[in-house]
Amino acid sequence: MSHLSKFIKERLNLLNASSKARSRALLETQSTRYVTKQGRRLLNFCSNDYLGLAWHPHAISALAEGAKLYGVGGTASQLVSGHKPIHHLLEENLAEFTEREAALVFPSGYMANLGVLSALLRRQDTLIADRLNHASLHDAGLLARSKMLRYRHADTQHCATLLSETQNEHAHTIIATDGLFSMDGDLAPLSSLIQINQQRAWLLVDDAHGLGVIGAAGKGSVAGYHFTQTQVPILIGTFGKALGGAGAFVAGSRDLIDYLIQICRPYIYTTALPGAMAYTVHQNLKLLQTQSSHREKLIGLIKLFRTLATEAQLPLLTSHTPIQPLMLYSDANALQAQAQLEKSGFWIKAIRAPSVPANTARLRITLTAAHEPEDITRLLEALANICCQNTSLEPC
Ligand SMILES: Cc1ncc(COP(=O)(O)O)c(C=O)c1O
Known part of the structure; x- marks a missing residue:
């Protein structure tokens, strides 16, 4: 084994052993509301396309028109x-x-x-x-x-x-x-x-x-x-x-x-x-x-999410923005929650160090104007289940 390969293998083994290895999911289709993974459609709660403009028909036409012009x-x-x-x-x-x-x-x-x-x-x-x-x-x-x-x-x-x-x-x-x-x-x-x-x-x-x-x-x-x-x-x-x-x-x-x-x-x-x-x-x-309608819709969805999350007593940070982190602290818990959510039909990535400080791993849930109120209701049910199953989380 070359010196370079040995160095890389050792580092990768360390990352794997400490639940810190990262992976890029191969998603067959992606929109702001949904992704498809291995043939299953999942609700997407990790896009930063907060207003849903990345998939807006006007934006798609603008890119084609822009390419013709420039x-x-x-x-x-x-x-x-x-x-x-x-x-x-x-x-x-x-x-x-x-x-x-x-x-x-x-x-x-x-x-x-x-x-x-x-x-x-x-x-x-x-x-x-x-x-x-x-x-x-x-x-x-x-x-x-x-x-x-x-x-x-x-x-x-x-x-x-x-x-x-x-x-x-x-x-x-x-x-x-x-x-x-x-x-x-x-x-x-x-x-x-x-x-x-x-x-x-x-x-x-x-x-x-x-x-x-x-x-x-x-x-x-x-x-x-x-x-x-x-x-x-x-x-x-x-x-x-x-x-x-x-x-x-x-x-x-x-x-x-x-x-x-x-x-x-x-x-x-x-x-x-x-x-x-x-x-x-x-x-x-x-x-x-x-058009303020995208922003107004998003604000409404954030309010709905916060209301339901408060009722379910989920351990959320105080955020009134589209970024709603659910704290799980340990990398292993966050990865487990991500996997459970995926099984239940949600695409939400666990965020771990070094993206956040050590021992503050979380699910970073992002809400967008492309979501519908029923998406939020379904999500909250799934999150409440996860919190109940995870004994390290309070309360349940
Ligand atoms: C706060 C902040 N600043 C800067 C960037 C980098 O921007 P870009 O993705 O355009 O490189 C990001 C994320 O991507 C960000 O979250």
Whole structure:
């Protein structure tokens, strides 16, 4: 056996022995409401297509139309010949939607986070981050090679303490937080972060999960709650969730965007988001702004889920968003619950470390506008059964 094979086998054995191995399911068909696995149709409760736009007939037509107008490929970096009028138009619309001066489109949210932090932080600077931020923000901090401090989840006082320890006239600080936390479903305490910050640090909000779903007119955790560009100068949004497409953007001042175009390596050294996708996201953004029915339906389903879950006394986190984590703590319990749910006709993935802190494994249930009330009722019955069978869960 080669040295490489031996190394890999040892690591894989360790992952398998500790219930940490991951697998990619081969789903024969997928929509936001259903998936098919080995010939069985399962209700899908792990899609981030919160508004059901990824499968909306208008979105499907838009992608085909976009491909005719712009081709299917990105063709080159934005700075070479990849930047098309549709990217420009989308950026203008995103800036208007998020109430910022300007926006810049990226091929993915992971790259937007890597790009913006590595462009703004130098070695002498500091990143102060919520411990439960998305992995891409943590990785961005590593790429930036600045000092990185983490505060306890949503603990504004802890953040204030770290901030007071980092004041230095030759360096700057960025406070970074998810707007809506991807694995817990709760909202960042933005009002208090803004209050303790007093504009000493630059506040960055990654609103991948909030945009399109929460706040006034679905404008997300920042503009949807009327936080200004001065209060939150760096806003990240993604297209792969409520906007039903792929890609991402950074929004902020014109100067911020002009600077990123000059300096941001993950923006410069990659092929542009295909124009067909920019066109689709542009159409979906229009749909989101003109039709509130998807969001209203989703809000109704979240309320139904919470009411039934409270009646069944399920151990849920306090979330009023489409992300509803059911805590099972041990990896083995979470995997077992996933398997049981699959048998009962549900597709819900167990989320384990390192996606969440060790010993906080959970079922991450996501609700979407593509679901119907009877789907929620069925799900709650199945979850109540699982909790009853699992003696480590209280109460039953
Ligand atoms: C909070 C958050 N930020 C960023 C990303 C990365 O976005 P993308 O999938 O577009 O790379 C994700 C998930 O995918 C996310 O949940």
